Amino acid sequence: MADADGENSPDVLENKRSATRYQILVEIAARQPAVSQNEIADTIGVTSQAVSDYVRDLVESGYVEKRGRGRYEVTKEGVDWLISRTDDLETYLERVNSDVLGSVEVDAAIALDDVDEGIEVGIVMRDGILHANPAGGTATAVTVTSGKKGEAVGVADFEGVVDYDAGTVSVLPVPTVTDADRPNSDVVSTRVPEEGLVAVAGTEAYALVSQSDVAPDIRFGTAEGVTEAGMLGLDVLLVAVTDEIPRHTSKLRDQNVPHRVLDSDAF
Structure with a gap:
């Protein structure tokens, strides 16, 4: 047969x-x-x-x-x-x-304008999310569903490479609860990325961020979430208890996500 x-x-x-x-x-x-x-x-x-x-x-x-x-x-x-x-x-x-x-893999993208089914669109990355741009882009795909601006549409038959750079993860160490040194909450608000995310790992880190009146974007599954955000081009401030940091930096290294551990002495 x-x-x-x-x-x-x-x-x-x-x-x-x-x-x-x-x-x-x-x-x-x-x-x-x-x-x-x-x-x-x-x-x-x-x-x-x-x-x-x-x-x-x-x-x-x-x-x-x-x-x-x-x-x-x-x-x-x-x-x-x-x-x-x-x-x-x-x-x-x-x-x-x-x-x-x-050859028939379908992904989802946010329409930047109204699109009809079966048209070629550009695929661009914005805020870590794929967008379908009727005006074109360095990568293209064909819509398999129609949608209005802002709606998710199905796209397939990808060609080219989506043009975006990986984000940078800045790690802010927070001492454990038994450590006498306690950073001031101002260190968080002054280091929040202008267009990015804030993640917290550990109770002490969550308490510090809460005192700074900054709302964390990621609280759970931080190692995976922070790494994926960086891979998708978002800058991230990771506020983490010191004993949580090796687990996160190891995953970031594995995925080649640019990252740096901020000097706690400067706090």
Whole structure:
């Protein structure tokens, strides 16, 4: 059987009989040596009589050996047959995922103006969010849904590279509650990025930010949230208790997000 691109599909997908034979041999291998044909029938959705017929065929083919009433084992030939068919399936699925599903991947973007379905738009990054710009951009996509300005629309068939720089994460260390040194809350308000986010990690950090009358944008899942924000081009002030900082900076390094730990002596 050939697919739309002329590539041959795996043998187990040629017809229902081939697929059922494969499924039953997998179930026998998983349950051996005590094999309940009724359980296999319920699992794969065929009759018990059909399972019995397939098991008999597998025994005659040398893929399964019967060792007594209700006791079966997959032979070396059966294992080899399973491995070869499974390898074919994996190769086929990899091609489907990359060539077929990858080509129809749909993402969401905020419309910068009213857009109709099926038009080419520019894809730009603003405030860490993809936007669909009818006026164009360094990257383009095709809308798969229509929408008014400010609404989310579906976009696919991406081409080019979205032009934006990663943001910078500034880490403001906060001593633990047992430390005698306590920074003044002014250090927070003077370091809030002009167009960015404020994140807090740890109770002491939250208390300090609250005293500064700054509303934190990120309070939970900060390591993931701060890293993603930086990757999407946002500047972030991370106010973190000292023992929380290594976990955050490690994730930032892993994702190559520019970051700096502010000198606490200057507070």
